[in-house]
Amino acid sequence: MNTSKYVVVGAGLAGAATAWHLASRGHEVTVLERSTPANEWGSSHGSARIFRYAYPDLGYTRMVIDARRGWDELERLSDRRLITPTGSVDHGSVRRPRQLAEVLQSAGVEHELLSPAQARHRWPQLVFDTEVLWHPGAGVLDAETTVTTMVELAVTQGAQIRTGWELSSVTRSGNGFRLTSFTGEVLEAERIIVCAGGWLPALLSELSLPDAFVQQMPSLQVRQEQAYHFPYKEAREASATPWPTFIHLSENLQIYGLPGGRDAQFQGQKVAKFNGGKVLPSARAQDQIMDESNRQQVMDYVTRYLPGVVPEPYAETTCLFTNTPNEDFVLDTVxxxxxxxxxxxxxxKFAPLIGEMAADLATGRGQVPEIFRVFGRHQYHQ
Ligand SMILES: Cc1cc2nc3c(=O)[nH]c(=O)nc-3n(C[C@H](O)[C@H](O)[C@H](O)COP(=O)(O)OP(=O)(O)OC[C@H]3O[C@@H](n4cnc5c(N)ncnc54)[C@H](O)[C@@H]3O)c2cc1C
Incomplete structure (x- = not known):
């Protein structure tokens, strides 16, 4: 039997960030990971996610500003580039570029509002039919390298990581907990931080949480998302205007895209339909099979709106989405x-900040936004 004061369950972006913060504050911490850090069955694999400041809500934009300080610190400590600057464009009637511009203005984030014609002139590789918000501070974050970097930093500061250790159940034992794996291993801990991503809904009833807490939890919907890489017609370096990340939301469209990362050989734009993947009964039900109609919808979009790429994907991937009804996170302690x-x-994009907030909660200091708490969580829509 083993003991550890703090046990973090899961080594995706959230768990790795929490372990990094706990270890760097000098706490004894063990990370349990059912597979490997940033594995392909979770949400943090691959090398490309959008880092952006544009949110319809000032609270989130301010959180990105706070998170950016954490990214800078991580890049400094590891001497690795984790966010590649690209800038971002937001467009479409539902995305409301003008409203986003007002939020960025209030937060002091550099931005520009462009007409469709101005935007088309600047980015001939994209098509726009509404005003466009441009903000140059956005970029592409390398999720997988970020996870391994944070795990390495945590281990350097004394954290232990156990891979292939899948938590099955938690029981209360004395002042702490007894954690048991699916293969019968046991670990004792004083405090637990559960960062299990899409596996959380199935685990909730096994954590010895108070019934009232579990009942108050917002519902968590798990989806198998699909993303595709479309080759650039012009090599990225030869392109007159560098490819930005983008979010395009209108009445019948929910599409985002970003320059593909290392796992797509930096040769194309990664494009996906937001919440376009199938809803799963649990994370365990993933099959990583691409849905033909989803692929066709994204190809149709690309044909119409992304003239700068060949509308035939050269690579594709699945990933787990875990959605709350209003897209606010869950971050609470009981x-x-x-x-x-x-x-x-x-x-x-919030990973370093989420790790800091989770470590604060677990150690009994600091505050997290009320919208993330389970008790007293007020209704709020982005
Ligand atoms: C397709 C896709 C695109 C996205 N795009 C963006 C974007 O552009 N910008 C952005 O900011 N965010 C984006 N996100 C969201 C971002 O990737 C997630 O917020 C983040 O990866 C969540 O990390 P996590 O640690 O909570 O979950 P995960 O990365 O899933 O980590 C959970 C870990 O827990 C482990 N685990 C689960 N159960 C157990 C158990 N019982 N015992 C031990 N270990 C366990 C899992 O193996 C996994 O490694 C995207 C997500 C997806 C899927």
Whole structure:
């Protein structure tokens, strides 16, 4: 039998960030990971996620500003580039570029509002039919390298990581907890931080959480998202205007795209339909099979709106989305168990901040935004 004061369950972006913060504050911490850090069955694999400041809500934009300080610190400590600057364009009637511009203005984030014609002139590789918000501070974050970097930093500062250790159940034992794996291993801990991503819904009832907490949890919907890489017609370096990340939302479209990363050989734009993947009964039900009609919808979009790429994907991937009804994260603690669920398709950019907040909660200091708490969570829509 083993003991550890803090146990973090899961080594995706959230768990790795929490372990990094706990270890760097000098705490004894063990990370349990059912597979390997940033594995392909979770949400943090691959090398490309959008880092952007544009949110319809000032609170989130301010959180990105705070998170950016954490990214800078991570890049400094590791001497690795984790966010590649690209800038970002937001467009479409539902995306409301003008409203986003007002939020960025209030937060002091550099931006420009362009007419469709101005935007088309600047980015001939894209088609726009509404005003366009451009903000140059956006970029592409390398999720997988970020996870391994944070795990390495945590281990350097004394954290232990156990891979292939899948938590099956938690029981209360004395002042702490007894954690048991599916293969019968046992670990004792004083405090637990559960960062299990899309596996959380199935695990909730096994964590010895108070019934009232579990009942108050927002519902968590798990989806198998699909993303495709489309080759650039012009090599990225030869392109007159560098490819930005983009979000295009209108009445009948929910599409985002970003320059593909290392796993797509930096040769194309990664494009996906937001919440276009199938809803799963649990993370375990993933099959990584691409849905033909989803692929066709994205190809149709690309044909119409992305003239700068060949509308035939050269690579594709699946990933787990874990959605709350209003896309706010879950970050709360009760009786020494902290539950962390920062996904809904946009949690990656906050990773260093989420880790800091989770470590604060677990150690009994600091505050997290009320909208993330389970008790007293007020209704709020982005
Ligand atoms: C397709 C896609 C696109 C996205 N795009 C963006 C974007 O552009 N910008 C952005 O900011 N965010 C984006 N996100 C969201 C971001 O990637 C997630 O917020 C983030 O990866 C969530 O990390 P996590 O640690 O909560 O979950 P995960 O990365 O899933 O980590 C959970 C870990 O827990 C482990 N685990 C689960 N159960 C157990 C158990 N019982 N015992 C031990 N270990 C366990 C899993 O193996 C896994 O490694 C996107 C997500 C997806 C899927």
């Amino acid at each position: 009786d020494n168990i902290t539950v962390v669920s920062p996904c809904s398709g946009h949690g990656g």
